[in-house]
Amino acid sequence: MIVREFVINNKSGLHARPATLWVQTASQFQSSIRLSKANREVDGKSLLGILSLGLSAGSSVQVTVDGPDEVAASSELAKLIAELAEKGE
Incomplete structure (x- = not known):
């Protein structure tokens, strides 16, 4: 298991387009991917969750x-x- 902390440094955050790119990338892998923020955890392959x-x-x-x-x-x-x-997206 790998646990990493990321800071979202693009100007608009993970809105629809960048979140879609995230889900497309994450979905290429068999591994389970989870995102956590402020005691809330979501599936890293779920656009709505992100x-x-x-x-x-x-x-x-x-x-x-x-x-x-x-x-x-x-x-x-x-x-x-x-x-x-x-890219500043």
Whole structure:
């Protein structure tokens, strides 16, 4: 199991488009992916779940990845967060 803390650094947070990109990336992996913020946990492969967390710019979120491809999944999701911040989306 891998647990990482991410800070959402893109200007608009994880609104519909970036959250959709997150779900598309997360869904490529067999591992379970969970996002937690303020004692609330959601499925990291659920668009509605992610949107319900209200992850705005500067928000911190804990991501737990558990499964056979957890290292690759964690790496790709970290890469996505960095790319979103670079693009300013």
